[in-house]
Amino acid sequence: xxxxxxxxxxxxxxxxxxxxxxxxxxxxxxxxxxxxxxxxxxxxxxxxxxxxxxxxxxxxxxxxxxxxxxxxxxxxxxxxxxxxxxxxxxxxxxxxxxxxxxxxxxxxxxxxxxxxxxxxxxxxxxxxxxxxxxxxxxxxxxxxxxxxxxxxxxxxxxxxxxxxxxxxxxxxxxxxxxxxxxxxxxxxxxxxxxxxxxxxxxxxxxxxxxxxxxxxxxxxxxxxxxxxxxxxxxxxxxxxxxxxxxxxxxxxxxxxxxxxxxxxxxxxxxxxxxxxxxxxxxxxxxxxxxx
Amino acid sequence: xxxxxxxxxxxxxxxxxxxxxxxxxxxxxxxxxxxxxxxxxxxxxxxxxxxxxxxxxxxxxxxxxxxxxxxxxxxxxxxxxxxxxxxxxxxxxxxxxxxxxxxxxxxxxxxxxxxxxxxxxxxxxxxxxxxxxxxxxxxxxxxxxxxxxxxxxxxxxxxxxxxxxxxxxxxxxxxxxxxxxxxxxxxxxxxxxxxxxxxxxxxxxxxxxxxxxxxxxxxxxxxxxxxxxxxxxxxxxxxxxxxxxxxxxxxxxxxxxxxxxxxxxxxxxxxxxxxxxxxxxxxxxxxxxxx
Numbered sequence: 001x002x003x004x005x006x007x008x009x010x011x012x013x014x015x016x017x018x019x020x021x022x023x024x025x026x027x028x029x030x031x032x033x034x035x036x037x038x039x040x041x042x043x044x045x046x047x048x049x050x051x052x053x054x055x056x057x058x059x060x061x062x063x064x065x066x067x068x069x070x071x072x073x074x075x076x077x078x079x080x081x082x083x084x085x086x087x088x089x090x091x092x093x094x095x096x097x098x099x100x101x102x103x104x105x106x107x108x109x110x111x112x113x114x115x116x117x118x119x120x121x122x123x124x125x126x127x128x129x130x131x132x133x134x135x136x137x138x139x140x141x142x143x144x145x146x147x148x149x150x151x152x153x154x155x156x157x158x159x160x161x162x163x164x165x166x167x168x169x170x171x172x173x174x175x176x177x178x179x180x181x182x183x184x185x186x187x188x189x190x191x192x193x194x195x196x197x198x199x200x201x202x203x204x205x206x207x208x209x210x211x212x213x214x215x216x217x218x219x220x221x222x223x224x225x226x227x228x229x230x231x232x233x234x235x236x237x238x239x240x241x242x243x244x245x246x247x248x249x250x251x252x253x254x255x256x257x258x259x260x261x262x263x264x265x266x267x268x269x270x271x272x273x274x275x276x277x278x279x280x281x282x283x284x285x286x287x288x289x290x291x
Numbered sequence: 292x293x294x295x296x297x298x299x300x301x302x303x304x305x306x307x308x309x310x311x312x313x314x315x316x317x318x319x320x321x322x323x324x325x326x327x328x329x330x331x332x333x334x335x336x337x338x339x340x341x342x343x344x345x346x347x348x349x350x351x352x353x354x355x356x357x358x359x360x361x362x363x364x365x366x367x368x369x370x371x372x373x374x375x376x377x378x379x380x381x382x383x384x385x386x387x388x389x390x391x392x393x394x395x396x397x398x399x400x401x402x403x404x405x406x407x408x409x410x411x412x413x414x415x416x417x418x419x420x421x422x423x424x425x426x427x428x429x430x431x432x433x434x435x436x437x438x439x440x441x442x443x444x445x446x447x448x449x450x451x452x453x454x455x456x457x458x459x460x461x462x463x464x465x466x467x468x469x470x471x472x473x474x475x476x477x478x479x480x481x482x483x484x485x486x487x488x489x490x491x492x493x494x495x496x497x498x499x500x501x502x503x504x505x506x507x508x509x510x511x512x513x514x515x516x517x518x519x520x521x522x523x524x525x526x527x528x529x530x531x532x533x534x535x536x537x538x539x540x541x542x543x544x545x546x547x548x549x550x551x552x553x554x555x556x557x558x559x560x561x562x563x564x565x566x567x568x569x570x571x572x573x574x575x576x577x578x579x580x581x582x
Contacts, residue, residue, distance in 0.1 A: 101389070170426035174488075177384060178439040178495055179416030188442070193429055 037268075044265025047258045053266065056226045062255050066263055071228055072141070072221070072236035073270070077210045079145020079232075080152055085202055087149075088156030092198075095157070096164040097186055109161075115154035121214035123151045128218045142232040144220035151215055152205040159201020163194040196285030203278035207271045213240040223249075239267040335360035335499060335529040336381055341395035343376055345388065350376045353395070354555045356548060363521060363530045365544035365561065367537060368576070372550040374533045378501050381531065382418035383411050399499070416443065419492030421502040425484035427476030427491075432459075432468050435476040435487055439495035454494050462490035463520050482513025489520065500524065502532040506539065518543050537577055541565050549573045 055065030099105050127147025137143040167190045175185035209215075221241040229236040246260035247253070336358035343351040351373045358364050366374040379385045380397055383404065397404050404414055416439070427435050436455045445451060455472070459465040464486040468479070476487055485505055492500055502521070506514040521530060521543050534540050540547050541561060548558035549570075557570045568574040 168426075170422065170424060171428055173384065173387075173420075174422065174426045174428060174491075175438075175442075176387070177382060177415055177420035177422075178442065178491065179412050179414075180442045181412050184442045188438070189428055 040261060040264045040268060043258070044261035044263075047262030048265065052262055057224065058226065062252060062259075066237075066239070066242060066259070066266065068225055068228055069237040069239045069242040069263065070266065070270075072238040073210055073240070073267075075141055075229065075236060076145045076148055076216060076220075076238060077206055079141065080148035080209050081202070081206055083146055083149030084152040084156045084205065088153050088202070089160045089198060091157045092160030092164060093186065093191075096161045097182070097190070109158075112154045112157055116158060119214070120151055120212050121217075123147055124215040124217055124219060126150070127215055132219055137233065139218070139220045139222075139235055140233040141220055141229050141236050144216040144236070144238075145232075147215045147219045148209040148212060151212065152202075152209045155205035155208070156202050159205065160194075160198045163197025163201065164190060166197060167193050196282045199285075200278045200282045203274055203281075207274040207278075210274065211240050211267060211271055213244050216241055239263055239270070243267060332362075333360045334358065335399065336531070337396075337398045337401075338377075338380075339396040339398075341377075341380070341393070341397055343373070343380060343385070343394070344392040346390040350553050351380075352553045356555055356558055358529065358531060359546060360529050361525060361527070362545040363525045363532060363543050364546045364548065365540035366531065366533045366548050366550060367535075367540050368550035368556075370535075373553040374548075374550045375503055377550070378503055378531060378533050379420075381499065381501055382415050382420055384415075384420060386411065416495050417497055418499045418501060419495065419497035421485070421488055421492055421500065421505045423504045424508055425481055425488050427479070427484050427487050430476060431473050432476050432479070432487060433472040436490050436494050439491060443495060458490040458494040459487075461493050461524070462486045463516065463523075464490055480513070482509050482516060485509060485513070485517060486520065489517075489524075493524075497528065499529045499531065502530065504533050504535060507535060514539075537565075537579075549576060551576070 052065045053070060054067050056067055058064035095105060095108060124147060127143060127150065131137045131143035131146050132139055135143075137146075171189045171193070172185055175189045176182070180188070213221075216238055220235050221238045222235040223245060225235060225237050243260060243263045246256045246263060250256050334357045338354050338356045341351060341354040341356075342349060354377065366377060368374050376385065380393060381399075381404075385391050385393075393405055399414075399418070403409070428438060430438070433455055436458050437451045440451055440454050445454070456465060456469075459468060464483060467483060468474075468487075476484065479487060485508075489500075489505075505521075506517050509517065518539065521532065524530060525545075532540075532544065544561045546558065547561045547564040549556045549564065549568075549572075551572055557564065557568060557573045559569075564573065565577060568577065
């Protein structure tokens with residue numbers, strides 16, 4: 001038998017131990033992230049210049065800028081958004097507001113969660129099959145953008161549905177009780193308060209898509225194109241793919257190492273800006289609706 | 292004078308309360324009786340052999356009940372007795388509940404409201420509902436009131452202005468908010484929010500106003516204002532109110548209906564129910580012996 005004091009002491013020790021190990025885990029995670037960020041920033045920021053982000057690459061990509069890769073990544077991200085946002089939001093509205101909840105909707109939700117976890121290379125191969133070959137877009141901005149859109153879609157639907165779920169029932173009932181049709185009610189009372197949540201989800205999804213390499217690998221990203229794509233059916237350069245080339249496939253890897261770091265830094269900055277945008281938008285809208 | 296919200300559970304107290312309050316109730320009712328002699332009585336809502344099921348569970352059993360136009364009808368009874376269910380049948384808000392089913396007949400002005408030809412949206416415009424918790428929309432005070440007229444197609448600013456002012460005046464809120472119509476509805480106090488919700492219902496010119504314990508979330512002063520308002524509105528509207536507060540039912544209603552375990556035990560003139568209830572269960576409930 002333990003005395004009361006001993007028992008108390010034991011519990012105190014285990015409490016301290018649990019707290020310490022949780023805290024250490026967090027520090028470890030932050031430390032690893034910090035090292036990665038520091039490494040890329042320290043080695044990448046030196047390369048950064050106005051010319052680096054606005055000029056074409058030249059002399060076998062050992063010199064010059066990464067302008068076409070930046071533009072290419074922007075283009076595919078916008079194309080991905082054009083597919084994923086309307087389709088994703090509309091699906092979420094149907095799933096959450098109109099569909100009869102039951103086995104089928106549960107199955108759809110489980111499928112969406114699983115789809116969100118499918119490796120991106122699988123989406124890439126699916127994109128090759130569907131957009132490049134069956135639909136005949138060839139390797140192009142359009143095929144790559146749509147593939148990235150598909151990749152983002154499950155995340156978008158799930159995020160949009162979560163946002164819809166946060167709208168209180170009392171708004172919906174209040175609207176219906178005044179004689180609003182269901183769509184009037186959704187449009188005027190459900191979508192506005194759900195908007196910031198949806199937007200955040202969409203932007204986070206797109207930020208992930210912007211950094212993906214595998215889905216664009218076979219669907220349109222090019223090794224070296226010293227000009228901008230001039231139609232949706234052109235091939236294009238993209239930051240993540242460029243980085244992959246510079247880090248592993250280039251004929252003189254050590255010579256282009258600084259450019260690789262610079263590219264990584266720019267990609268990181270773009271994703272960071274997108275996420276920052278999501279945070280700011282969410283914050284502003286939350287203020288508007290919580291007064 | 293502030294009156295306790297819940298019926299007293301102590302077995303000795305109710306007798307005293309009853310004795311003290313009876314004269315007051317009687318005088319109030321006799322005044323009402325005079326006025327109702329002038330107005331011809333007409334049945335507005337009629338329930339005939341009405342039963343209601345939530346899936347396999349029967350919530351209401353064989354209710355037959357006439358609700359008189361331009362009167363206040365109070366529905367009383369312990370929690371879970373079906374009074375809110377009955378209320379929500381009248382504007383078909385229960386349609387939203389999956390697996391619910393209505394048997395028997397409910398008619399408004401002689402027309403069956405559960406017939407397939409009935410336009411539920413139009414029905415809900417004619418039959419307004421004020422909820423237990425004030426539920427202003429996340430919009431300005433003005434937009435809250437203008438919401439109903441807008442969804443029913445009124446676009447002209449001048450007409451909307453007029454409706455907003457008239458409805459807020461009717462809801463005895465205009466003087467308090469006329470200088471801050473652009474402020475958020477949620478910035479008002481609880482009692483003001485509830486009057487805003489009443490104004491919002493009035494703005495669509497309903498014929499019947501359903502109220503589901505409209506004062507249960509409010510303090511005594513705000514409650515008094517809402518009660519006064521209900522009495523004033525009764526000259527133009529048919530009002531059906533669910534309340535847990537027996538004194539409230541006695542103060543404001545012309546007819547009282549007592550529900551117990553999904554059955555309508557007794558209904559009649561409020562004066563009769565509170566002084567000479569026919570059923571012993573009614574008497575036990577109103578004197579606070581249970582519930």
